[in-house]
Amino acid sequence: MIATTTAHKRVDIRRNDTVKVLSGRDKGKQGRVLRVFPDKGKVLVEHVMMVKKHMRPTQKSKGGIAEQESAFSISKVQLVCGTCGPVRIGHELRGDKRVRVCRKCNTTLDKT
Numbered sequence: 001m002i003a004t005t006t007a008h009k010r011v012d013i014r015r016n017d018t019v020k021v022l023s024g025r026d027k028g029k030q031g032r033v034l035r036v037f038p039d040k041g042k043v044l045v046e047h048v049m050m051v052k053k054h055m056r057p058t059q060k061s062k063g064g065i066a067e068q069e070s071a072f073s074i075s076k077v078q079l080v081c082g083t084c085g086p087v088r089i090g091h092e093l094r095g096d097k098r099v100r101v102c103r104k105c106n107t108t109l110d111k112t
């Protein structure tokens with residue numbers, strides 16, 4: 001059996017964006033993107049998809065059961081605009097830069 005990976009060509013979600021979860025056990029939750037894995041097509045969102053990890057005691061830590069975020073598919077999240085809420089993303093050339101824009105209110109979603 002050959003393992004196939006789905007590599008996303010273009011990822012419109014970036015670190016520190018606010019996203020809303022569209023499906024799964026955390027449907028409806030919003031959170032800040034901690035990390036994006038474009039080669040795996042996954043995203044890590046703050047306080048979403050929490051899993052328990054059993055930690056072995058070391059000289060520095062006590063050990064026990066810790067909770068941490070788990071990565072999940074980019075297709076399950078939607079970017080949140082500051083004014084309109086969850087929106088689709090468009091791209092425009094403003095000046096000499098290509099920026100992400102909200103499809104509803106046409107405002108720039110990039111922080112620059």
